[in-house]
Amino acid sequence: MSVSPSSSAQAARETVARxxxxxxxxxxxxxxxxxxxxxxxxxxxxxxxxxLTGPSARDIRRWCAAxxxxxxxxxxxxxxxxxxxxxxxxxxxxxNGLKQLQGSSARLYQNAELIRVYSSTVVPGLLQTExxxxxxxxxxxRFHGLPIDDSAEAARxxxxxxxxxxxxxxxxVLLVEESILRYRIGDAETMAGQLGYxxxxxxxPAVSLGVIPMATRERSQWPEETFHVYDDTLATVELxxxxxxxxxxxxxxxxxxxxxxxxxxAVYGADARALILHAIEALR
Numbered sequence: 001m002s003v004s005p006s007s008s009a010q011a012a013r014e015t016v017a018r019x020x021x022x023x024x025x026x027x028x029x030x031x032x033x034x035x036x037x038x039x040x041x042x043x044x045x046x047x048x049x050x051x052l053t054g055p056s057a058r059d060i061r062r063w064c065a066a067x068x069x070x071x072x073x074x075x076x077x078x079x080x081x082x083x084x085x086x087x088x089x090x091x092x093x094x095x096n097g098l099k100q101l102q103g104s105s106a107r108l109y110q111n112a113e114l115i116r117v118y119s120s121t122v123v124p125g126l127l128q129t130e131x132x133x134x135x136x137x138x139x140x141x142r143f144h145g146l147p148i149d150d151s152a153e154a155a156r157x158x159x160x161x162x163x164x165x166x167x168x169x170x171x172x173v174l175l176v177e178e179s180i181l182r183y184r185i186g187d188a189e190t191m192a193g194q195l196g197y198x199x200x201x202x203x204x205p206a207v208s209l210g211v212i213p214m215a216t217r218e219r220s221q222w223p224e225e226t227f228h229v230y231d232d233t234l235a236t237v238e239l240x241x242x243x244x245x246x247x248x249x250x251x252x253x254x255x256x257x258x259x260x261x262x263x264x265x266a267v268y269g270a271d272a273r274a275l276i277l278h279a280i281e282a283l284r
Contacts, residue, residue, distance in 0.1 A: 012248065016080045017051040019072075020063055024049075027067035037066035055080055106161040112230040113170060116259050120177045120223040122185060123194055126162050127174065127201050127209070132194040133158045135186035165207055172207045175262050177223055178214045181279035188283045195280045199273055210266030211275050221261035229255050 024034045024045075031049070035042035038059070047053040048063075055063070057077045064073040109115060109126075117124045122136055137151035137158075165172055181198075184191060202209035227237045235246040235255040246252055267275070 012079075013054055014051040016055070016076060017049050019076060019079075020055070020060070021049045023064065023067040023069045023072070027069075029067065034063070034066055038062045057081070106164070108228075108230050108234070108236070109161065109164045109170070114231050115170065115172050116229040116256070117172070117174045117227075118224065118259055118262055119175070119180060119226045121226050122180055122183070123176065123198070124174055124226075125158055126165055126172065127198060128155075128158065128162070129190075129194050129197050130155050130159050131190045132185055135190055139185075165201070165204060170206060173210075173259075173263070174207065175210045175212060175259070175266050177212050178275055178279075179223075181211070181276060182282065192280060192283055195276050195283075198276050202272065208268070209272060210263060210268050211272040212262060212266045213275060216265050219265060221258060221265065224258060224262070227255055227259075229259060232256065 024031070027034075029037070031045045032042045035045045038045070039062075044053070048055050048059070057080070060076045060080060061070075061073045064070050064076065115126075117126065122128075123132060125133065128136065133155035134152050137154045141151045164170060181195060185194070198209065201207060225237055227235055229235045229252065232252060233247070233249075235252050237244045237246065237255075246255065266272070
């Protein structure tokens with residue numbers, strides 16, 4: 001069973017809150033006394049300790065000074081920054097358009113040797129055709145009500161980003177649920193072109209493409225949210241409201257474990273191509 005990324009982010013915030021609460025108690029201070037020492041209202045102390053509000057770096061330093069734990073301030077600041085940055089809200093990411101987002105993912109691909117991708121929703125971006133990518137990104141632009149729909153430009157940027165699969169020094173293990181071969185994204189021509197491209201790109205030396213059949217008996221892992229794992233150090237998870245970055249080693253390990261459960265259910269080679277061909281036939 002995988003961990004919800006929203007739970008992961010909240011758990012990280014709660015860890016910081018617990019450490020701060022422990023410092024206050026070890027110093028023998030009440031909530032009100034701590035607030036007085038920090039020169040803020042006691043309700044702020046309560047919100048921080050209950051993980052309802054993330055403390056700023058200044059808040060943490062004042063808290064540590066009040067509890068005579070200055071030596072722990074820097075570590076707590078770093079931990080808090082990590083907790084708050086696990087969530088990157090889509091509305092902030094897309095405020096300058098969808099094209100800009102493609103560059104941030106490109107850096108992740110370039111810096112990793114092994115990229116694992118699982119998708120239960122759409123064909124992974126690395127394997128998308130320009131027409132399919134335009135349709136997907138157009139949906140996103142309309143959903144988020146962007147003032148400028150730059151989905152066509154973003155799709156071209158995505159194609160540029162996807163060239164990484166032809167570069168040396170990277171391996172790509174990609175898993176998709178069979179259902180995404182059947183979801184109609186764009187028109188029939190767009191889908192036919194996308195499915196045909198999967199037949200081609202799946203044979204590249206650096207690419208392993210697995211398809212998890214809908215008819216799989218006794219699944220060992222239910223369909224999960226789309227996620228990427230970069231080497232063994234970072235997982236990114238896509239939600240409706242946010243893209244979550246997970247860096248805590250124990251949680252990244254859970255995503256790798258989940259990926260391995262899913263990978264064992266997939267079919268490859270001729271069996272995967274047969275499922276793609278069946279999906280193409282269904283378009284007629």
